[in-house]
Amino acid sequence: MAVKFEKKEDGSFILDVQGYVCPHPQLYTKKSLEKMKSGEILELIFDNPSSGESIVAMCQAEGNEIVTQEKEAGKTTMHWRIRKR
Amino acid sequence: MSNTSCNPVNANPNQETEPRNVIRAFLVLGFFALVSLGTFAADHRFIYFSAYLWFGFIYGMSLQYGRFCMASAIRDLFAVGVPRMAVGIMIAVVLFSLVSAYVTVAGKSTFHPSPIGLYSVIGGFIFGIGMIYTGGCASGSLYKTGEGSIAALLVVLSLSFTQVFLVDAGGWLNHLVPIAWTDSALAKGLPAVITPTDGWYDQFLAGYIWNLSSTTIGEALGFTSVISAAFIGNSLINSIIPAALILVAIYLRWYRKGYLRGKEANYRGFKTELAGYWSMITSSKRTAIAGLILGIAAGLHMWVMQGLQLRLGISNAGELLAGMGYTRGLSIQDTIFDPGYFYITTQEAQGAAWIVQKFGFNVMDSIFFGIDNGVPNPLLNPVLWMSISLVGGAAVMALLNNEFKLKIPSIEVATWAIIGGILMGIGARIGLGCNIGAFFATVTNGDPSGWLFCLGMTVGGFIGVKFFNWWIERKMAKEMAAFDL
Numbered sequence: 001m002a003v004k005f006e007k008k009e010d011g012s013f014i015l016d017v018q019g020y021v022c023p024h025p026q027l028y029t030k031k032s033l034e035k036m037k038s039g040e041i042l043e044l045i046f047d048n049p050s051s052g053e054s055i056v057a058m059c060q061a062e063g064n065e066i067v068t069q070e071k072e073a074g075k076t077t078m079h080w081r082i083r084k085r
Numbered sequence: 086m087s088n089t090s091c092n093p094v095n096a097n098p099n100q101e102t103e104p105r106n107v108i109r110a111f112l113v114l115g116f117f118a119l120v121s122l123g124t125f126a127a128d129h130r131f132i133y134f135s136a137y138l139w140f141g142f143i144y145g146m147s148l149q150y151g152r153f154c155m156a157s158a159i160r161d162l163f164a165v166g167v168p169r170m171a172v173g174i175m176i177a178v179v180l181f182s183l184v185s186a187y188v189t190v191a192g193k194s195t196f197h198p199s200p201i202g203l204y205s206v207i208g209g210f211i212f213g214i215g216m217i218y219t220g221g222c223a224s225g226s227l228y229k230t231g232e233g234s235i236a237a238l239l240v241v242l243s244l245s246f247t248q249v250f251l252v253d254a255g256g257w258l259n260h261l262v263p264i265a266w267t268d269s270a271l272a273k274g275l276p277a278v279i280t281p282t283d284g285w286y287d288q289f290l291a292g293y294i295w296n297l298s299s300t301t302i303g304e305a306l307g308f309t310s311v312i313s314a315a316f317i318g319n320s321l322i323n324s325i326i327p328a329a330l331i332l333v334a335i336y337l338r339w340y341r342k343g344y345l346r347g348k349e350a351n352y353r354g355f356k357t358e359l360a361g362y363w364s365m366i367t368s369s370k371r372t373a374i375a376g377l378i379l380g381i382a383a384g385l386h387m388w389v390m391q392g393l394q395l396r397l398g399i400s401n402a403g404e405l406l407a408g409m410g411y412t413r414g415l416s417i418q419d420t421i422f423d424p425g426y427f428y429i430t431t432q433e434a435q436g437a438a439w440i441v442q443k444f445g446f447n448v449m450d451s452i453f454f455g456i457d458n459g460v461p462n463p464l465l466n467p468v469l470w471m472s473i474s475l476v477g478g479a480a481v482m483a484l485l486n487n488e489f490k491l492k493i494p495s496i497e498v499a500t501w502a503i504i505g506g507i508l509m510g511i512g513a514r515i516g517l518g519c520n521i522g523a524f525f526a527t528v529t530n531g532d533p534s535g536w537l538f539c540l541g542m543t544v545g546g547f548i549g550v551k552f553f554n555w556w557i558e559r560k561m562a563k564e565m566a567a568f569d570l
Contacts, residue, residue, distance in 0.1 A: 002497070021220040023165075023550075026165050027165070031561040032561065047490065057369070062166075
């Protein structure tokens with residue numbers, strides 16, 4: 001599965017990095033947030049558990065807010081919403 | 086979809102383990118318990134194998150629980166400015182060094198220092214690039230295999246078979262060997278079955294590595310008392326002080342700015358900085374706990390193996406196999422690879438070599454297999470049992486956290502896994518070990534060569550990150566082209 005970056009609506013984007021292992025999810029997340037404007041929302045979809053830890057720490061360091069974290073029932077796929085500082 | 090948490094600082098919202106995952110976890114645990122009990126019942130000497138097995142299981146559980154990965158330690162520092170894993174590694178280094186010192190003083194250490202030379206930096210460098218491409222170091226790739234990652238399994242297979250090719254390859258590769266190495270290897274009077282002039286790795290070992298000297302800091306600094314040598318020389322000087330200094334550097338470069346954000350009004354100078362340093366060390370509870378368990382377990386592992394060697398009257402598992410009637414695959418010296426502590430890559434190479442031999446290739450004419458490590462049947466390779474149980478322990482922890490998923494990689498991810506695995510295999514053999522054998526196990530036992538490997542690994546990791554930054558920047562530019570970003 002290839003990386004997908006799509007615009008959901010004004011001020012909201014979706015980044016789907018399912019199937020990717022470290023460091024792809026965290027690097028794609030970083031690159032996406034770098035390009036986004038303050039206040040915009042990134043909906044991140046990924047399924048690599050160890051990337052989650054890095055993304056949390058990265059957001060804390062940069063001051064980006066992880067608004068919600070959801071996990072698909074019975075799967076390892078995670079859906080997070082991150083607000084750019 | 087289950088809405089599990091809105092806690093922004095919790096990457097793993099607490100979830101109850103799904104019942105089927107509990108059953109699967111017990112099945113995995115039960116399998117290893119059966120293997121242990123069954124083999125012990127057949128021959129009590131299999132307890133030596135089971136010791137490796139259960140320590141491997143503990144390593145696997147701890148690594149998965151703490152997402153412990155040396156690739157992550159270096160990569161996340163340079164790529165996303167996250168010091169979490171680097172901190173965890175340093176915690177483990179400090180703790181393992183203290184336990185190792187105690188084990189050494191008790192006369193139970195199985196450790197032997199590696200020769201000191203530039204090869205460590207070069208090997209570490211190549212290994213460092215490889216582990217960034219694969220997304221995991223050697224131990225990281227094993228534990229991620231336990232999570233169901235086929236990409237990680239590809240890494241393990243790739244680095245395993247690469248090592249076999251590397252240590253037995255000759256032909257045109259012989260032309261890359263300096264004449265001084267060839268002459269020195271010939272002068273060693275190696276057994277006739279070894280062909281030192283037709284194998285670049287044989288000449289690398291016999292003509293270069295064997296001429297280097299090895300030491301621990303405790304010995305080098307001339308400590309006369311075993312206690313001083315172990316605790317002051319090996320632990321304090323070679324592990325604790327460097328780890329503390331590295332953590333200070335990491336704090337200043339990568340953590341301080343984020344920590345001090347919003348605290349300007351309450352800044353109290355050194356007190357605030359110390360609080361920040363402590364905050365960094367305790368920022369990831371899981372990583373710190375994993376580091377604690379790994380450090381202690383790795384030290385205890387040495388104690389237990391030495392104790393068993395004394396109890397069974399052996400100095401190498403090859404003697405055990407011979408005594409049990411299994412002589413196939415032993416080295417010329419009737420030995421097999423048996424480090425007596427946490428180690429990765431050599432046993433995987435042995436597993437791959439055993440398969441390669443089934444296709445008619447002879448690898449026993451190499452020093453690596455023929456003189457040093459042998460190629461025992463994988464079912465009779467105690468150190469390989471450790472690697473397999475590491476995967477099992479990680480699988481159990483992943484299942485209990487509902488994180489196990491069989492993931493088939495894309496062509497892109499599989500390609501990175503194979504290329505990176507090849508580089509890791511080359512780096513591990515040149516460096517005489519991987520992030521565990523050439524760094525973690527060495528620095529914690531007073532061997533300064535481990536810091537040379539770490540230096541190479543860090544520089545290689547930096548180069549690898551630079552490449553990936555460029556690669557992903559390129560891909561994101563295509564994805565984002567349609568948007569006003």
